[in-house]
Amino acid sequence: MTHTVTDPQTETATRPWNAITHSCGAWWTGLGRAHCPACHRTFSTDGAANKHRTGKHGIDRHCADPTEVGLVPVQKPYGVLWQHPAPEDGRDTRRPA
Ligand SMILES: [Zn+2]
Ligand SMILES: [Zn+2]
Numbered sequence: 001m002t003h004t005v006t007d008p009q010t011e012t013a014t015r016p017w018n019a020i021t022h023s024c025g026a027w028w029t030g031l032g033r034a035h036c037p038a039c040h041r042t043f044s045t046d047g048a049a050n051k052h053r054t055g056k057h058g059i060d061r062h063c064a065d066p067t068e069v070g071l072v073p074v075q076k077p078y079g080v081l082w083q084h085p086a087p088e089d090g091r092d093t094r095r096p097a
Pocket of ligand 1: 036
C-alpha cells in the first residue's frame with residue numbers, strides 16, 4: 001500500500017474541488033464571495049463588492065477602482081481578492097499590510 005494515486009485531471013491542477021467559477025474563467029473559493037459581472041474582480045463579501053459600484057442605478061452605474069473606495073487587494077491562489085481593510089463590523093482598525 002505504498003503507491004500514490006495521481007489526479008488524472010491535471011488541467012486545473014491549482015483549482016480545488018470547492019472552487020467557484022465564473023464564465024470569464026475567474027475562480028475563487030469561499031461562500032459569500034462576490035464576483036463582479038462587469039469588471040470581473042472578486043470581492044470578499046457583497047458589502048465590499050457594493051462599495052466599488054458607484055453612480056445611480058440605470059443611469060451611470062459603474063465600477064470604481066477598488067483602491068479609490070477604500071478596498072485593499074489580497075493575493076490569493078486564484079488571484080486578487082478585494083476586501084475591506086478593517087473588520088466587517090465597521091470598526092476602522094486598519095493595519096499595515
Ligand atoms: Zn465591478
Ligand atoms: Zn467574471
